[in-house]
Each structure stands twice: as C-alpha cells, then as structure tokens.
Amino acid sequence: MADEKLFPKVDTLLALGADLAGTHKASRSAAVSKVDPAALEADMRALERDGYVIIESLLDAEEIAEIKGALQPLLGHKGRNVFEGHRTQRLYAVPEKTRATDRLIEHPRILALLDRIFLPNYLLSQCQAINIMPGEEAQYLHADDGFYRVPRPRPPLGAATVWAIDDFTEENGATVVVPGSHVWPDGRMPGEGDRKVKAVMPAGSVVFYPGTLWHGGGENRSGASRLAVTCQYCEPWLRTQENYFLSLSKRTVEAVSEDMRRMFGYSIYPPFMGMVNGMHPKRILEEGDPS
Ligand SMILES: O=C(O)CCC(=O)C(=O)O
Numbered sequence: 001m002a003d004e005k006l007f008p009k010v011d012t013l014l015a016l017g018a019d020l021a022g023t024h025k026a027s028r029s030a031a032v033s034k035v036d037p038a039a040l041e042a043d044m045r046a047l048e049r050d051g052y053v054i055i056e057s058l059l060d061a062e063e064i065a066e067i068k069g070a071l072q073p074l075l076g077h078k079g080r081n082v083f084e085g086h087r088t089q090r091l092y093a094v095p096e097k098t099r100a101t102d103r104l105i106e107h108p109r110i111l112a113l114l115d116r117i118f119l120p121n122y123l124l125s126q127c128q129a130i131n132i133m134p135g136e137e138a139q140y141l142h143a144d145d146g147f148y149r150v151p152r153p154r155p156p157l158g159a160a161t162v163w164a165i166d167d168f169t170e171e172n173g174a175t176v177v178v179p180g181s182h183v184w185p186d187g188r189m190p191g192e193g194d195r196k197v198k199a200v201m202p203a204g205s206v207v208f209y210p211g212t213l214w215h216g217g218g219e220n221r222s223g224a225s226r227l228a229v230t231c232q233y234c235e236p237w238l239r240t241q242e243n244y245f246l247s248l249s250k251r252t253v254e255a256v257s258e259d260m261r262r263m264f265g266y267s268i269y270p271p272f273m274g275m276v277n278g279m280h281p282k283r284i285l286e287e288g289d290p291s
Pocket residue numbers: 083130139162173174175176215216217218228
C-alpha cells in the first residue's frame with residue numbers, strides 16, 4: 001500500500017468537507033475502472049519509493065502520429081528565458097488548439113494515479129507541448145509545486161506527466177529526474193553527488209511524478225528535436241498555472257468529456273469553492289445564469 005503520509009487517503013480527506021452540491025456531486029473518473037488494479041498498485045509503489053514512474057508504450061504508432069501531426073504546425077516561437085529554454089518551442093493552452101492530446105490529459109492510467117493522490121475534482125493546472133531543439137542546454141532542476149508556499153516535506157500539491165511524442169534518448173533531452181527528491185525538506189537542492197536519471201523511453205510512453213520531485217528538461221546533444229506534451233494537475237482547492245476560464249472557449253469546454261470539463265474547473269471543491277452566482281458552474285454552462 002502507498003505511504004499515507006506521502007499520499008494521504010482521499011476518502012479520509014474527503015470526509016473533512018461535506019459535499020453540499022445537489023445536482024453535480026464531486027466525482028471520480030469513470031475511466032479508472034479500466035485500469036488493472038495490480039498495475040496501479042505497482043505505479044503507486046514506484047512513486048512512493050522513487051518519486052516517479054515511467055509507464056511505457058501507452059500510445060500506438062497511429063496515435064503518436066496523430067498527436068505529432070496536430071502539434072507540429074502549431075509550434076512557433078522559442079522560449080523567452082532560461083527556464084522556457086531559448087532553443088525550446090513551447091505551445092501553451094494546448095486543449096484550446098487541438099483535440100488530439102485529450103487522450104493524454106485524461107488517460108485512465110494517469111487519472112487512476114491522480115484519483116489516489118488528490119481529492120476528487122482535482123484540476124488540470126497546465127497543458128503544454130515542449131519541443132527541445134538541437135543544441136538546447138539542460139533546464140535547471142526544479143520542483144513543479146514549489147511555488148505553493150507550503151513547507152516540505154509534505155504530500156504533493158501538484159503532479160505532472162511528460163509524454164514522449166518522440167523517443168526520449170540519452171542524447172536528445174529526455175526529462176531528468178532526481179530519484180527520491182520528492183521527500184526532501186525545504187532548502188535541500190540537488191547537488192553534484194545526487195543521482196540523476198534520464199527518463200529514456202520510447203515514443204508513446206509517459207513519466208509521471210508528484211510536484212515535489214526535482215527534475216528538468218535534459219540537454220539536447222542530438223541532431224533532432226524532442227517533442228513532448230506535459231500535463232500538470234493540482235488539488236481542487238489551489239490556483240492553477242493556466243487560467244482555463246480565459247484560455248478555453250465555451251466551444252472547447254462543451255466539446256470535451258465530463259472528466260476534462262471537471263478538470264478545467266467546471267466543478268466544485270466541496271462545499272462551494274468555484275461556485276458561480278451561488279450555483280455549480282456546470283449549471284451555468286447547461287442552463288445559463290438566471291440572474
Ligand atoms: O521538457 C521536459 O522534459 C520537462 C520540462 C519541465 O520540467 C518544465 O518546463 O517545467
């Protein structure tokens with residue numbers, strides 16, 4: 001079983017706040033029932049021990065080609081600072097621009113992990129494509145949920161996926177992770193003596209890690225670019241990195257699945273955080289605001 005201190009049991013946490021919503025109760029993903037419980041337990045054990053898990057070959061060649069074909073024409077400007085990377089193309093607000101990556105955002109294997117780690121109605125915090133081009137330097141190592149000023153060690157407040165759309169190799173910028181760093185206290189930063197692992201994996205695979213894990217994009221010493229899609233998620237009571245109420249059109253919100261709509265913020269953190277005019281946001285979407 002997963003360590004309850006690192007990944008507290010959601011049922012225990014949910015019991016702390018009553019869900020007062022009449023029509024749209026906080027819910028978990030229906031897709032999770034498709035996941036083999038043994039695989040989920042193994043993923044949780046790896047997360048608890050190492051702070052990351054690589055799940056290989058979740059996408060077939062046709063799905064990879066579709067995602068690549070949809071993203072490539074949308075990639076444009078390069079990063080504006082060392083964090084984004086001056087030789088890295090980044091496409092933000094991806095769900096507004098293509099439906100091809102929906103299967104990544106709501107992959108059952110990922111939602112099953114999120115269901116275990118976060119309270120129901122957790123949110124998508126950001127979704128971007130990252131194309132690390134030849135000659136790019138290693139990104140500085142960081143922990144994604146470090147901007148939430150809550151002392152460590154603690155359970156993660158966010159979690160991330162990095163999906164390999166190209167093969168991730170030793171040379172082309174595979175994500176670098178620092179095993180075990182998810183349990184480090186405040187002020188502990190990766191040094192020379194800390195082991196670093198490149199998430200080498202074939203296209204169609206994903207590396208998943210909690211927001212507490214130190215990691216970064218790798219340097220690209222190859223002659224070709226490395227395309228990835230990263231989705232980050234967070235607890236339902238936190239501010240998301242991308243503001244999806246402004247980034248996503250109503251057309252997009254209506255086009256996606258119930259799981260995605262909920263993760264875009266058309267949901268409530270019980271009893272009423274996220275309400276619109278005293279009502280569940282989905283009622284406004286469905287019925288309009290009566291006021
Ligand atoms: O591109 C990658 O492999 C990871 C990038 C990353 O960690 C970030 O931009 O926050």
